[in-house]
Amino acid sequence: MLQAFRRVFVSLLIFFCVTPFVKAAETGEQSSDSPIDVIGKVVDHHYLALPGYELHLPRILLVDGEWYFYASTQAALDSGAFVEEDGALVPAGGSEISLDMSITSHLMYVWFGVLLTLWLTIAMARRYKRGTGRKTEPIGWFQNLFEITFVFVQDEIAQKNIPDDKYRKFVPYLFAVFVAITFMNLFGLMPWGVTATADITVTAILAFFTFVITQWNGSKDHWEHVFWFPGVPPLMRVILTPIEIIGLFTKPFALAVRLFANMLSGKIMIICILGLIFIFTDLFGAAAGVGVSFLSVPLTAALYILKAFIGVLQAYIFTLLSAVFIGMAAEEHEHHEEGIEAHA
Structure with a gap:
């Protein structure tokens, strides 16, 4: 009974919190204008959040049989070998990442x-x-x-x-x-x-x-x-x-x-x-x-x-x-x- 109530309560909260994002999308606003980002808080990241600071973590990628090692996502972008699409790293040459062993x-x-x-x-x-x-x-x-x-x-x-x-x-x-x-x-x-x-x-x-x-x-x-x-x-x-x-x-x-x-x-x-x-x-x-x-x-x-x-x-x-x-x-x-x- 307690678990059922909890699931219903969480579902209502998610719906209520996501509503502003839906309205923002309908009015053409950017998602960054939304008051909170529920999903962004619970998904995995390539940085470690510390009080007042973000410690970016190494990226380790296998592309076409070749390993790439970078100190951070930004370092991978600065190298020119990768570009960012929809928040994810993608090889600039059009290849696909075979294996991502990055630290998260x-x-x-x-x-x-x-x-x-x-x-x-x-x-x-x-x-x-x-x-x-x-x-x-x-x-x-x-x-x-x-x-x-x-x-x-x-x-x-x-x-x-x-x-x-x-x-x-x-x-x-x-x-x-x-x-x-x-x-x-x-x-x-x-x-x-x-x-x-x-x-x-x-x-x-x-x-x-x-x-x-x-x-x-x-x-x-x-x-x-x-x-x-x-x-x-x-x-x-x-x-x-x-x-x-x-x-x-x-x-x-x-x-x-x-x-x-x-x-x-x-x-x-x-x-x-x-x-x-x-x-x-x-x-x-x-x-x-x-x-x-x-x-x-x-x-x-x-x-x-x-x-x-x-x-x-x-x-x-x-x-x-x-x-x-x-x-x-x-x-x-x-x-x-x-x-x-x-x-x-």
Whole structure:
């Protein structure tokens, strides 16, 4: 019910925020005259926004078998080898870009999340190696929070969903995924920050990792239930096997889309609600904008708190479902094939 309301609310906000752009297009105005740019705030960029500054990122392009390296988009344009069309780089000679390996803002925040996770775990591992937290009680709120998080992932996520004799080897992956996704989700709360998980490419890669680990650690029993179905009549296998094969891919697909959709909608909600101030100012004047701000600003502040909670919640859901899928693949089942076939 809450998710349905949220989707309807986001749809209405997007419609309301996009209306000025439609009117501007109808009257022949430039899009730069629009009060806010919702899509421009959530799409990937080739620069890193910092307080009062834009750090342009390298462009790495493969064209006709030849690699081109530039410090920024402007450097690529200045070289004369590329021109800009509809905001995108295009080879000046009429060729097409075969592969674009350029560094983007979303990629940078993925690296930030991964590096922070590595730094956190290495720093805490050194403490435990020295005996702090192992021979004595954990010292400081930081180490206590780390231990609470690790024990939670180990006991409440891994152990409860993966067989007892196998769950320990998956704890490092599940813990790293939980912490990294949490960081990536919370980065978007910064005014200049980017929610990397609001990019379907990022969530698809994360889901792909879970998919590979799940299938790599699948038991013999898991693969029998995908291709053979012990105890099931042969004609039923013809129907069930394709369904199970499709199911192998729909699970990571659901993981990717769920995380992406929730984080993107949260980002859009904040932009749209805060953008109401500029929209009303543009449509009805400064007085209307000030009046709307008394509702828009407190609501945005409340949404920031809600988004922080949802950011952690979505990291938990992704980690939990990853553990469930791994546990289902690693689990062994008892079969009574002879009795079933005899009964059939």
